[in-house]
Amino acid sequence: MILTTGPASHDPARDIPELAPYARTTVRLHPRRGVPGARDSHIGGPLWWPAAEPWPSCGEHRDVNGRQLGPYPLVAVAQLTAADFPELRFPDGTDLVQVLWCTDWHDQPHPEGWGQACVLVWRRADDVAGPPGGRPDPGEDEDMVPRACVLHPERLTEYPWHEELPPGLAGRHEAWLEERGLYDDVSTIPGCKLGGSMRWGVTDLPGTMECGRCRAPLELFLQLDTYEYDMDADDRFRPLEERHLDPRSEAGRAAREPTGMTVGRGGHAGLYVCSANPRHPASLFTQ
Numbered sequence: 001m002i003l004t005t006g007p008a009s010h011d012p013a014r015d016i017p018e019l020a021p022y023a024r025t026t027v028r029l030h031p032r033r034g035v036p037g038a039r040d041s042h043i044g045g046p047l048w049w050p051a052a053e054p055w056p057s058c059g060e061h062r063d064v065n066g067r068q069l070g071p072y073p074l075v076a077v078a079q080l081t082a083a084d085f086p087e088l089r090f091p092d093g094t095d096l097v098q099v100l101w102c103t104d105w106h107d108q109p110h111p112e113g114w115g116q117a118c119v120l121v122w123r124r125a126d127d128v129a130g131p132p133g134g135r136p137d138p139g140e141d142e143d144m145v146p147r148a149c150v151l152h153p154e155r156l157t158e159y160p161w162h163e164e165l166p167p168g169l170a171g172r173h174e175a176w177l178e179e180r181g182l183y184d185d186v187s188t189i190p191g192c193k194l195g196g197s198m199r200w201g202v203t204d205l206p207g208t209m210e211c212g213r214c215r216a217p218l219e220l221f222l223q224l225d226t227y228e229y230d231m232d233a234d235d236r237f238r239p240l241e242e243r244h245l246d247p248r249s250e251a252g253r254a255a256r257e258p259t260g261m262t263v264g265r266g267g268h269a270g271l272y273v274c275s276a277n278p279r280h281p282a283s284l285f286t287q
Helices: 017-022 167-180 250-256
Strands: 024-028 075-081 096-107 114-123 154-158 218-225 268-274 283-286
Touching: 017 167, 114 268
Parallel strands: none
Antiparallel strands: 024 154, 075 096, 096 114, 114 283, 218 268, 268 283
């Protein structure tokens, strides 16, 4: 299945040429509910996990008296392959990355982060011998347990959130967006995506975006969103192939909310990794 984002109504770089070097490619994943294979790229669903390898868990849970709870098994969030996403920087010798998280909220490796505690597992798919291991029951926190979705990637160009730009250019870009009412059209792309830039509409961009271990810059790896697009029938981000769907129908809701997750308070979250070494602890910022 091919899913296509509508064209942008404007290109800000035509009016602000200094923006052009900051254009970024993002991969809109277009997850849709399905039955992905264990070796496929997908959100939710089974992971290509060695049967002999212990499933990771989170033991950072306490009751009201400070007593240890758990540990609780992590939830499988996503699996991505180098074959499907060559733009990802896979560490040498790996071609598969798996994202898992604890459904509870945690402080993050970056001191200003707050969200689910995430683990990225980088591996070589062919090193998983025999049938994959089964994943534990994710428990009852359905808000943060994604439904199994197949992916329909689409490469798009976007410009960074204005706070990521140099001060003078940031002000001009923000004023340009406000004057034309284009924040929801030509700024950051919503939905589940790889790379690009995240919208910081709830909190400001943190003062520093550095790896908590080595202080290298953090970069957006994966964005997860409650909604793929708005209810507005004219929303650019509603795929052209699905505009016949009533967003209030069962099929329309499944397209608009494919993962079934409520991220934050119905917003989105960005999983950021170290630009120098993606094996360093990742941080999740929720909006």
